[in-house]
Amino acid sequence: MSVRAFSSYDWFTISLVLVLIVLVLLKFINTGKYTLLAKLAYSNDYLSLKDKESRFFTLFEYLVIFLAHLIAAQFVYFIVKDMSYVSSFNIYPFFKLLIIFTLLSLLSLLKYQLEKLVNKCLTDSDMLSYYQFYKQILWSYSIFLGLPFLVFIIYNPSGSLTILYISFGFMAVFYLFKMLFLLYKNRSLLIRNWYYLILYLCALEIAPYFFLYKIFGVS
Numbered sequence: 001m002s003v004r005a006f007s008s009y010d011w012f013t014i015s016l017v018l019v020l021i022v023l024v025l026l027k028f029i030n031t032g033k034y035t036l037l038a039k040l041a042y043s044n045d046y047l048s049l050k051d052k053e054s055r056f057f058t059l060f061e062y063l064v065i066f067l068a069h070l071i072a073a074q075f076v077y078f079i080v081k082d083m084s085y086v087s088s089f090n091i092y093p094f095f096k097l098l099i100i101f102t103l104l105s106l107l108s109l110l111k112y113q114l115e116k117l118v119n120k121c122l123t124d125s126d127m128l129s130y131y132q133f134y135k136q137i138l139w140s141y142s143i144f145l146g147l148p149f150l151v152f153i154i155y156n157p158s159g160s161l162t163i164l165y166i167s168f169g170f171m172a173v174f175y176l177f178k179m180l181f182l183l184y185k186n187r188s189l190l191i192r193n194w195y196y197l198i199l200y201l202c203a204l205e206i207a208p209y210f211f212l213y214k215i216f217g218v219s
Contacts, residue, residue, distance in 0.1 A: 018070065075143075
């Protein structure tokens with residue numbers, strides 16, 4: 001099955017230029033950290049560096065997260081752009097992309113603040129704070145890995161939707177592998193607190209996506 005030809009690629013071209021500008025800005029802000037982050041797929045040097053810093057999130061990390069949400073919005077727009085509730089809005093496609101980006105960012109921020117509040121009220125655990133940072137950066141990096149696939153699909157008229165599914169699988173496998181590595185590394189702590197781990201995963205990791213599926217799911 002081939003991807004239907006777009007009448008215009010402007011929405012993606014503009015957003016891709018914005019992605020490149022932010023990447024240049026990231027390198028300008030901190031070249032060393034930028035290089036270490038680029039190696040996250042096979043090296044934990046960036047995470048080791050963050051362990052030594054007083055704050056998990058700095059301007060560099062905020063820009064990384066901003067960039068990941070912009071790329072994620074590109075994926076979402078590509079998937080839903082032909083659906084009636086998207087095409088019915090008679091506005092320039094790039095502004096539709098910005099709306100999706102804003103919604104994704106708000107949902108992500110709300111979820112992060114909820115997790116932070118739960119941690120603060122219950123245990124105020126440094127480990128859980130690190131976990132929140134770790135998974136956010138890991139999610140962002142996983143999204144970065146999917147960008148080349150998206151570029152290929154959009155600018156290649158014969159691009160197959162199979163490539164899109166492969167990109168999702170590639171990102172998911174990478175994310176899960178890295179998350180399992182973190183869990184294995186801290187297995188003794190998790191075994192001692194297995195009940196709280198299961199409660200956390202069900203309440204704050206699985207439930208939000210379940211409700212989103214129920215609200216926005218299309219039969």
